[in-house]
Amino acid sequence: MGELRSVESADGSVIGFEVVGAGPPMVLVHGGTADRSRWAPVLPRLAERFTVHVLDRRGRGLSTAEAGDYHIEREGEDVAAVVEAAGRDVYLVAHSYGALCALEAALVSTAIGRMTLYEPPMSTGEHRVVPPDTLDRLRVVAAGDDAEGILETFFREVIEVSTADIEAMRGTPIWLARLAAAHTIGRELDSVEAFDSSDRLSRIGIPVRLLLGTESPGYFRPAAELIARRLPRADIAPLYGQDHLAIDRDPEQLTAAVFAFAS
Template structure:
């Protein structure tokens, strides 16, 4: 798809496949549009899927001259998702994962086109439950300054997403193209993690967001992700949680059929 210009002029790219009503996919930190590859075959049979490259990744641009942490503001990401959704010219469903789910949730307050939401474990701290300690972010920044982009990505997977070390190693071996794309965008990881740490979820801002919403949560995910999901569910008037049994924060990889079956069930009930 031709890139869409966000509010600040940044070009935001997406890859389109399939045919049917529009479904926008918004990946999380340390990913790009390719993170949806395991679930894409099932989704594109039913929807026109638009897998976004968030700013700083793939074919998308970045803010400022260098796109570094000094010029980064998460609000621009909210506007990016809004721009992609509104450019489609019809009601859309947006499926966001992790930090992408947070961007999607905030975009739903800005967009006139987002009619349905699917949010898989939005990434933000709640009272008494932090997704990751600040020390992890500082360590990632040190690794980035040292030029060790590979370890920035690996550490994020292990210590932020909770992916077992052997699964991280297997991903690195089996999907070298996707791994290289993630290391190329490693500079975006610490800035997003810092932004998520400073984000404060205010339920009152979402009381009137009457958008049907499916909240996905892994039964084995870290407690902080479950708490954040429950906080969103408590605020939205039209949401429900579906727990993915035996799964963690990345069920698109570990149980793609389970994820797609829940998406199909939810959206099928609304068609």
């Protein structure tokens, strides 16, 4: 384990993070139903080249001291606070919902030098991240305080993970971390559906690379393409043979992609 630190976000929430490695500053932002342990498969390699700041997003892990009502803009301020604690010209790497938080952070922080965003989820036209009936089912399950049911519904119907893969995760440390964060799924899915992908994103002038698995659910590509069009200096790179879980399935390819955009 690295050094544990914390910062106070703009709304007074306390955001905790772990610092490991040596080199230029990097901040990692995990996605939904997770905490900072999500990065464990790639963290040792990243820490060989960077001083890595691995945050727990609000509502979990080291960051349960939330202040005020939830909004994705507050998450952007959280990420920005950690980035500014990390230094200047920070390399920000984010996965899934964390990539949307990273976009919000880049709108308010000048300390970010570049970003790699692995499959930010966003509905575009007929390509819906969360069909209304799935969202309704998740709300019903959440009302019953059934963390296992929330996770299973999310994995099967939102990111299209097989039953075999879900069973393989069950009981592992990662699964337990996801159970602890299950209460955040509903608010984050609501934010996905309401995410503002307007021309405001054109204010993000830093280099941005969007990573896209060649086997990922179909809604990720149009989302990446739309975001890339909005950003002045963005491109899209493939993760060959991978889906939304390349952190687990092919950490070497993912790490190589992150390093390739490092300079």
